[in-house]
Amino acid sequence: MTVAALEKRPDFAQVAREQLSAVHAYVSYLVGNRSVAEDLTATAFEKALRNWTRFDPRRASARTWLCAIARSVALDHFRAEDRRRRREDAYALRQEFEIAEPGFGDGLSPELESALASLSAGEREVIALRVLLEWDAETVARFLGISRSACSMRLSRALEKLSERVASDVEA
Amino acid sequence: MSRPENENPRDRSEETARELRKHPPRPSEALISRIERLAERGPAKRSHSTQLQFSRRKLVLALAAALAISVAGAIVAGELRQPSSTVVAGHALPRTLSVQSGIGTDVSQFKESVPLASGTDLSDATTAVRKAAAASGSANPGATSTTSNSAAQITSGKRLAELRAVLTLKVENSDELSRKTAQAMKIARSLSGYVVSAQVDSPSRGIANSYLVLKVPAARSQEALIRISELGKILSQQVSLEDVKATVTAQGKTIAALKREIASLEQTLSQQTLTSQARSQLQVKLARDRAKLSSLQTQRTKDILRGRLATITLTLTTGDLPKLPIEPSRIQKAIDRAWDGLSSEISWAAMGLIVASPFLLLAALLALALRSRRRREERRLLEK
Numbered sequence: 397m398t399v400a401a402l403e404k405r406p407d408f409a410q411v412a413r414e415q416l417s418a419v420h421a422y423v424s425y426l427v428g429n430r431s432v433a434e435d436l437t438a439t440a441f442e443k444a445l446r447n448w449t450r451f452d453p454r455r456a457s458a459r460t461w462l463c464a465i466a467r468s469v470a471l472d473h474f475r476a477e478d479r480r481r482r483r484e485d486a487y488a489l490r491q492e493f494e495i496a497e498p499g500f501g502d503g504l505s506p507e508l509e510s511a512l513a514s515l516s517a518g519e520r521e522v523i524a525l526r527v528l529l530e531w532d533a534e535t536v537a538r539f540l541g542i543s544r545s546a547c548s549m550r551l552s553r554a555l556e557k558l559s560e561r562v563a564s565d566v567e568a
Numbered sequence: 569m570s571r572p573e574n575e576n577p578r579d580r581s582e583e584t585a586r587e588l589r590k591h592p593p594r595p596s597e598a599l600i601s602r603i604e605r606l607a608e609r610g611p612a613k614r615s616h617s618t619q620l621q622f623s624r625r626k627l628v629l630a631l632a633a634a635l636a637i638s639v640a641g642a643i644v645a646g647e648l649r650q651p652s653s654t655v656v657a658g659h660a661l662p663r664t665l666s667v668q669s670g671i672g673t674d675v676s677q678f679k680e681s682v683p684l685a686s687g688t689d690l691s692d693a694t695t696a697v698r699k700a701a702a703a704s705g706s707a708n709p710g711a712t713s714t715t716s717n718s719a720a721q722i723t724s725g726k727r728l729a730e731l732r733a734v735l736t737l738k739v740e741n742s743d744e745l746s747r748k749t750a751q752a753m754k755i756a757r758s759l760s761g762y763v764v765s766a767q768v769d770s771p772s773r774g775i776a777n778s779y780l781v782l783k784v785p786a787a788r789s790q791e792a793l794i795r796i797s798e799l800g801k802i803l804s805q806q807v808s809l810e811d812v813k814a815t816v817t818a819q820g821k822t823i824a825a826l827k828r829e830i831a832s833l834e835q836t837l838s839q840q841t842l843t844s845q846a847r848s849q850l851q852v853k854l855a856r857d858r859a860k861l862s863s864l865q866t867q868r869t870k871d872i873l874r875g876r877l878a879t880i881t882l883t884l885t886t887g888d889l890p891k892l893p894i895e896p897s898r899i900q901k902a903i904d905r906a907w908d909g910l911s912s913e914i915s916w917a918a919m920g921l922i923v924a925s926p927f928l929l930l931a932a933l934l935a936l937a938l939r940s941r942r943r944r945e946e947r948r949l950l951e952k
Contacts, residue, residue: 409607416595416603424593434599441603445610474949501591508587518950527585528592541943555581562584 408448411458412441418529419462421501425524426470426517430499436473440466459529460539467521467539474517511561519554526551642909643902728813728875731789736883737800742776745884748799749778752882755795756782761877775887782880789878796882803888812875819868826861830854 419440424433444451444465451461500512500520512520525536526547537547595603739745746768753763761784770776784792797805833854837847896904 408610409604412603412607416600417592420595420599421593430593433593434596437595438599438602438606441606445606471946471949474952475945478949499593501588501593503591504587508584516951518947521950523585523588527588552581555584556577559577559580559584563580 405448405451405453406458408445411462412444415459415462416441418459419466421528422463422521422524423466423470424500425512425520425528426467427473428500428513428517428520432473433499436469437466440469443469460535463525463529464539470517505562507562507565508558510565511558514561515554515558519550519557522547522550523554523558527555638913639906639910642913643906645905645909727811728816728872729786730810730812730874731786731878732808732810732881733789733793733878734804734806734881734883735793735797736803736805736885737797738803738888739800739884739886741886742770744800745770745776745778745886748884749780751799752780752782752796752884755792756784756880759784759788759792761785761788761792764879775885777886778884780880780882780884782882783877784880786876786878789880792878792880796880800884803885812871816868816871816875819864819871823861823864823868826857826864830857830861833857 416437420433420437423437423440424430427433427436440462444462447465451458456464500509504512512523515523522536522540525531525539526533531539533544533547533551537544540547542550737748739748749766749768753766756763761782764781764783766778766780768776768778770778782792782796793807833850836842837850837854842850
C-alpha cells in the first residue's frame with residue numbers, strides 16, 4: 397500500500413462509531429440471536445482492529461470490509477455450533493439448535509420476529525444487506541459471491557416468504 | 569401489523585421491508601461502550617516491513633526488477649564467458665601454418681601449437697601471410713578487386729614440407745571459365761606438374777564453376793600460385809604448409825634399424841646349428857620385419873612425394889562467394905553474449921516451470937477444490 401493510501405485511511409475509532417450499527421444489524425440478522433450478535437460484532441471489531449493496517453479504502457468501503465470480517469466471524473460461529481451439535485448427537489445430548497433469544501429489532505411485531513427467525517441465515521443475510529444496509533444488488537452479489545440475478549431472486553423469495561408467514565401468523 | 573386481504577405479494581414484500589427498515593436492531597449500550605474502549609486502544613503499531621502489502625504495482629515492480637537482474641546477470645555471465653584472445657608468440661610457432669584470406673574470412677589463422685621444426689622459412693611465411701592479409705582483408709568483397717600479386721607466398725625453403733593451397737577465383741563468364749580452366753591445367757603441366765582431377769559445371773543459365781586439383785613440384789609451387797592467381801580475381805585463398813621433414817627423417821631411422829635387424833636375422837638363419845623351432849620363430853619375425861619395412865618404405869615415399877609436390881585446389885566461378893557476416897563489434901559481441909546468457913536463463917526458467925507445472929497444477933486444483941468445499945459448507949451453514 398502506498399503512503400498516500402495509508403494517509404487516506406480513516407481513523408479506526410471514527411469508523412467503528414459510524415459503522416457499529418450497520419455491522420451489528422447485519423450480524424443480528426445473520427445469526428438471529430441478540431446476545432450472540434453482540435458478541436460476534438465485538439469479535440468482528442476486534443479482528444478489524446488487529447487487521448486495520450490491511451484495510452485499503454481504494455478496494456472497498458469500510459462498511460463492506462467490516463461486514464466481510466463480520467461474515468467470516470459469523471461463519472466461524474456457525475461452524476463451531478455445527479461441531480457442537482454433532483458432538484451432542486454423538487453423545488445423545490441433542491438440544492435444538494434454535495434461536496434462543498430472537499432479537500431482530502426493537503419494535504418489530506412478534507409475528508415479524510417469528511417469521512424472521514423461521515428464515516434461513518442466508519435469507520436473513522440478504523434481507524439485512526439489501527433492506528437494512530440498503531446496499532445495491534451489484535454490491536451484495538459481489539459480497540456474497542453470487543450473480544446479481546441470484547441475489548435479487550434470493551431477496552424477493554425471502555421477503556415473500558417473510559410476508560406470507562407474517563400473514564399466516566396474523567390470520568392464525 | 570394488519571394487512572388487507574387480496575394484497576399484491578409485491579406490495580406486501582415492500583411493506584415488510586419498510587417495517588424492517590423502521591425497526592432495525594440497535595446495539596446495546598454495553599456493546600457500544602465495548603467498541604468505544606476497543607477503538608480508544610487504537611490499531612497496533614506495526615513495523616514498516618509488516619505493513620508491506622501485496623499490490624499490483626509491487627508485482628510489476630518486482631517483475632521488472634527480476635528482469636533487470638536477469639539481464640545484468642546475463643551480461644556479467646557473458647563477459648565472464650568471453651574467450652581469451654589467442655596469443656601467437658614468435659617462439660611458439662605452429663607446426664602447421666595456415667593462411668586464409670578472402671571475403672569475410674579471418675586474415676590469418678594459426679592451427680595447432682606444436683612448434684615448427686627448425687629450417688622452415690617462417691619469416692618468409694609470416695611476411696607472406698601479412699601481405700596476403702593486407703591485400704585481401706583490407707576491404708570486404710575487396711577480394712574481388714585483389715590483384716593477382718596478392719596470392720599468399722609460403723615457402724618451406726629447402727626443407728621438405730607439404731604445401732596445400734585452396735584458391736577461389738572469379739572469372740567473367742562461362743567462356744572465360746572454360747578458357748581459364750584449360751590455362752590452369754596448362755600451367756600445371758608446364759611446371760612439370762599434373763592434373764589430379766578436373767570438373768567443369770557450366771549450366772546455360774546461372775553460375776558456372778570449375779573445380780581443379782593440381783599437383784606441381786614444391787620447388788615451383790610459388791610460381792604456380794602466382795600464375796594461377798592471375799587467371800581471375802581472388803575471392804578466397806587458403807594456403808597451408810605442413811612440415812614432413814621430421815616424419816621422413818624418423819621413418820628413415822626406423823627403416824635403417826629394420827634393415828639392420830633383417831640383416832642380423834638373415835645371418836642367424838644361415839647358421840646350421842639352429843633348432844627347427846627357433847628357426848621357424850626367427851623366420852616369422854623376419855617375415856614380419858620385412859613386411860613392416862616394405863610398408864614404411866612405401867609410406868616414406870608417399871611422404872617425400874607429399875613434400876615434393878604441392879597440391880593446389882582451384883575453383884573458378886562466375887559468381888560471388890556468399891557474404892559472410894562481418895566481424896561484429898565489441899558492443900555487438902557483448903549483446904550477443906548477454907542474449908545467450910538470457911536465453912540460457914529463460915531456458916532454465918522454462919525447464920523449471922515444466923518440472924514444477926504438475927505440482928502447480930495440483931496446487932491450483934487443490935485450491936479450487938478447497939474453495940468449492942468452503943463455498944458449499946458456507947451455503948449449508950447459511951441454509952439453516
